[in-house]
Amino acid sequence: MGELLVITFLLLLLCLGVPVFVALCLSSMAALVAIEGWVGLEHLADIIFARLDTYAFVAIPMFALMAQILLKTNALADVYNSVNRLLGRVRSGVGFTTIGVATVFSAVSGSSVATAVTLSDTSIPQMIKHGYSKRSAYGLVAASGTLGILIPPSIALIVYGVIADVSISGLFIAALGPALLLIALFASYDRLAHRPSEQCDQEYGRKDLNQAVGSNKWRVLSVAGLPVLIIAGLYGGVFTPSEAGAIGVLLALGIATLAYKSFRLSDCHAAAKRSAETSGMVFAVIAGAAVFGHVIVLAETPQFMLQWVAEMELSALGFLCGLMFFLFILGMFLEGASITLVTTPLVLPVLDMLGIDRMWYGILLVINLEMSLISPPVGLNLMVIKGATGAEFSDVVLGALPYVLLMMVSLVILALFPGIALFLPQLMG
Structure with a gap:
């Protein structure tokens, strides 16, 4: 009775447009x-404090601040222009540039929406100029922007890691293989589906590389090298995710003040304010989810689910397929963080019973959340591109549809070959 009440009331409040953390708390x-x-x-206060009293959560405001500092500079424009000059003569070079810059910027910002917003201004006009249809340009930018919640450092992975009691460093490393898989699928589709521009068949060499980076060489290398340094430090055990966030902030400040002379103290204040707003929103949702999780346990919902799965005699793969479909449907209507915080406490006991690796499931979950960002009717990246370009929403949706299918393909591949995600974490021990 209790679990039916809370879930029904929660869905009703969300449909009425009530903020997620308020809906979670009230229901x-x-x-x-x-x-x-x-x-x-x-005991509400004790429940919320117990959930938020986790040192790993320090990484969230740190990475958010790092991203906001770099957003106050021309970092993305420099990286985009350099990569575009280098790859502009390659077939589908502009599309490759969009994917490559989205990869770098996603790693730096950890935000899919921020990546989609910025690429809407820089990439879409260039892609249309080089012969892409508007739908194709909208779709590629929308899909490339989703990489922000998978490529480390990712706030989505941090939140899941804390809720599921999984190593955050391990999740960051596990995300690398699947991220490369998605990038390869996007790039392959882009190359096969779109005709080359007039310049595409020309060769390029060292001279083009020098012209590409030009006077911005150190800016481009420092911005692109920031996520590489963070991942290398985590892989080598030099620092923890929380320490990595603090180091990222210091390095971002160094890049912004030394490489970009236009960065001012007022920009630092604005970046800190924006990161505080973002972190506050995340922590509010986590607090609401803590109370929700307490109710779920109190109502013995996990035990009910274990019994149901046992009676159905589902295999691990069968359960995963059903769960992925359920998460995909939820993603059409709910925001990704809400899905993670609401569903994770429910499915963890079943994952353990079926012997499904929690780290592996976390990667599958995040890719599913990526699909929700470009799935109507609520897909945030679709809304962002529509607002930034003034495009018809139907054009944005149709442009993104092939990439939703590619993400489904990636889920199938990862389900059949979990080593793509788990090899590096197992190698680290």
Whole structure:
């Protein structure tokens, strides 16, 4: 009874447009009163504090601040222009540039929406100029922007790691193989589906490389090298994810102040304010999810799910297929963080019973959340590109559809070959 009440009330509030953390808290509080009476509300503060009192969460505001500092500079424009000059003569070079810059910027910012917004201004006009249809340009930018929640450092992976009690460093390393797989699928489709521009068949050499980076060489190398340094430090055990966030902020400040002379103290203040807003939103949702998780446990929902799966005699692969489909449907209507925080406490006992690796599932979950960013009717990246370009929403959706299918293909590949995600973490021990 309790779990039905909380889930029904939660969905109703979300459909009415109530903020996610408010909907989580109100529905959970209503269920607590129904189960335990008013005395059930006495421990709310303890429940929320116990969930937020986790050192690993320090990484969230750190990485958010690092991203906001670099967003106050011309870092993306420099990287885009340099890569575009280098690859502009290669077939589908502009498309490759979009994917490559999205990869770098996603690693730096950890934000899919920020990546999509920025690429809408820089990439889409160039792609249309080089013969891409508007739909194709919208779709590639929307899909490339989703890499932000998979490529480390990723706030989505941090949140899942804390909720599921999985090594965040391990998740970061596990995400590298699947991220490369997605990039390869996007690039292959782009090359096969689009005709080359007039310049595409010309060769390029060292001279083009020098012209590509030009006077911005150190800026481009420093921005592109920042995520590489963070990942290398995590892989080598030099620092923890929280320490990596702090180091990232210091390096971003160094790049912004030394390489970009236009960066001012007011920009630093604005970056700090924006990162605080982002972090506050994330922590508010986590607090609401903590209360929701408490209600789920109190209502013995995990035990019910274990019994149901046992009676259905589902295999691990069968359960994963059903779960991925369910998450995909949820992603059409709910925001990714909400899906992670609401579903993870429910499925963890089943994952353990079926012997499904939590780290492997985390990567599959995040790729599913990537699909939700470009799946109507709520796909955030679709909305962002529509707003930034003034495009018809149907054109953006149709342009992104092939990339949704490619992400589904990647899920199938990872389900059949989990070593793509787990090899590096196992190698690290």
